[in-house]
Amino acid sequence: MQQRPWYHEYDDGVPVDIAWDPMRLDQLLARTAAAHPDDAAIIFYDRRISYGELDDLVDRLAAALQDLGIGPGDRVSLFMPNCPQVVIAYHSVWRAGAIAVPINPLYTAAEFAHQTADAGSKVAITLSLLYPKVREAKDHTGLEHVLVTNIKEYFKGPTRALFTLLRERKDGHRVDLAGDADASWLHDRMREQRTPAPVATEPGDIAMLMYTGGTTGVPKGAQLTHDNLMANLHQVNAFAPGLRQARETMLLALPLTHSYALTVGAHLAILRAGTMIIVPDARDLVGLLKVIDAHHPTVFPGVPTLYGAISRHRHVAAGKYDIRSINICLSGAAALPTDVQRHFQDATGARLVEGYGLSEASPVTHCNPLGAPDRVGFIGVPLSGTDAKIVDEATEQITLGPGERGVLCVSGPQVMAGYWNMPEETAIALRTDDEGTVWLHTGDVAVMDETGWFRVVDRKKDMILASGGFNVYPREIEDVLYEHPAVVDAGVIGVPVGGDNQRGKAFVVLEAGSQVTADDLLEFCRERLARFKIPRNIEFRDELPKSFVGKVLRRELAAEERARTVEP
Secondary structure: OOOOOOHHOOOOOOOOOOOOOOOOHHHHHHHHHOOOOOOEEEEOOOOEEHHHHHHEEEEEEHHHHHHHHOOOEEEEEEEEEOOOOHHHHHHHHHHOOOEEEEOOOOOHHHHHHHHHHHOOEEEEEEEEHHHHHHHHHHHHHHEEEEEEOOOOHHHHHHHHHHHHHOOOOOOOOOOOOOOOOEEEHHHHHOOOOOOOOOOEEEEEEEEEEEEEEOOOOOOOOOEHHHHHHHHHHHHHOOOOOOOOOOEEEEEOOOOOHHHHHHHHHHHHHHHOOEEEEOOOOOOOOOHHHHHHHHHHHHHHHEOHHHHHHHOHHHHHHHHOOOOOOOOOOEEEOHHHHHHHHHHHHHHOEEEEEEEEEHHOOOOEEEEOOOOOOOOOOOOOOOOOEEEEEEEEEOOOOOOOOOOOOOEEEEEEEOOEEEEOOOHHHHHHHHEEEOOOOEEEEEEEEEEEEEOOOEEEEEEEHHOEEEEEEEHEEEHHHHHHHHHHOOOOEEEEEOOOOOOOOOOEEEEEOOOOOOOOOOHHHHHEEEOOOOOOOOEEEEEOOOOOOEEEOOOOOOHHHHOOOOHHHOOO
């Protein structure tokens, strides 16, 4: 790789390139378990699972999957919120030589059916709470069997007993599999201690179909190899040289069916022989604060909305819960507002930095160096072993210089093999230059400065086509709105949707009890934006549609706006 200006921005000890031992991810777990069999791998409520126990559970489920006919190249859908079974399932699928297909646990039956059918999954592993959706969807898929597990399986005795008595039936966790010939209980299949048959799967084989969040269109299955995922894991690890071996505790509050939480949380914990503190529902803020207070996590990958909610919570302000064990936080999925960063760092004493990535890159490509001063609005610099460039928006073929706005492209060992069964989309996203380097064209519009720091302006597809030939990026307006102390969330689209001569329309969520008006916010924008960038109007909402990792879904706001303006 040629010299790049961002190399000079790396913290001391961060290499410009990386190397790793080629292996499957389940082999990484086995290696850590052999070295640290008695250390805690998972803490889930009051249950502790050691690395030795975790590796044994993976063996048992892998053998059960092989009994169901799962082998190299087969796909297995994982449809669960955060729980130990998700971690066990991932590594069991890989140990059986198969491909994991994580599915958003908030999906409807129809969405589950579409993704499972598209992937061609033969088996699904799901939580009992979600099994009714799977049962409804099954006839529209190629599923041959469904393994069902109850959230309580890894509760300790007293907690499990109380859950069974007070909540299991009430909350929908109790289901009856009688009569469902193609479904069985996961724990029944895992009772016998067995070792799975060895498989010939290689590190270069596909490990996972990680479907894009669909924020800009139909979800696509990014084919990520074991090498992709291992490379990105080692890149993230190299960028945080201060992480301590066998001493860090990772707070896993984001969904483990998303590549961000998986790589920066679960996989990083296993590489470092750290402990995964699993939180099933981060929306339960009091429950989350109790977990932090009880188990003292040191590393917390999150999203701006979650960091903001924690720092604003009245119990944090009152000092009811101790959250100052948190040391390192990497924020992703959306732009990190300055106020959120400052307030969270003040509340915890942690270092909170913004990173950038996408499912197609396993997912991290850029990050703010942990030792650098805060740089507002920047996603940082490319990770070790990652190259990046800006190309023109019109053709995406001409490389631009510092300060010039264009489409961000990245290259590196973490970039996907392509989209599942979508050769045309793959050809658009992955393009080979004259030197034979494969570049992932992200669709994000960005700028690189003279020092090699990158700043994302917006999504190319979300651009507002303003009158007079001006182009406006929604994020420019959103960033200004976030500067207002009363604004909690903001999303901007161009109206009329799909038309020319557009103006921005802002959808805003205010702090509870705020008396700020639309005119107040418009005046705030007038003081900070060019005239053609000022929103046409502002609509207040109690909440905004978001992806399950907290990104505001502009496409849903646009769809709602289009539906309201279509003539009957």
